[in-house]
Amino acid sequence: MRVIIDRFEENFAVCEKEDKKIINVERSKLPTEAKEGDVIVIHGNKILIDENRTKSRREEIKKLAEDLWE
Numbered sequence: 001m002r003v004i005i006d007r008f009e010e011n012f013a014v015c016e017k018e019d020k021k022i023i024n025v026e027r028s029k030l031p032t033e034a035k036e037g038d039v040i041v042i043h044g045n046k047i048l049i050d051e052n053r054t055k056s057r058r059e060e061i062k063k064l065a066e067d068l069w070e
Helices: 051-068
Strands: 002-009 012-017 022-026 039-043 046-049
Touching: 002 022, 039 051
Parallel strands: none
Antiparallel strands: 002 012, 002 039, 012 022, 039 046
């Protein structure tokens, strides 16, 4: 399952699934460098940051924001 970290609330990461549903993931189960906006892959007990998708998503958001101000 692939989700995006929306925000952190206490000991949980509030994450959005591809179908827009929200799930909570225990912060202690995430990689220590995980931050808001990261795309993470949850496969069983293993959670990894999808560096490529995170980077392309950040670039897409940056471009959209720049287009708003043109």
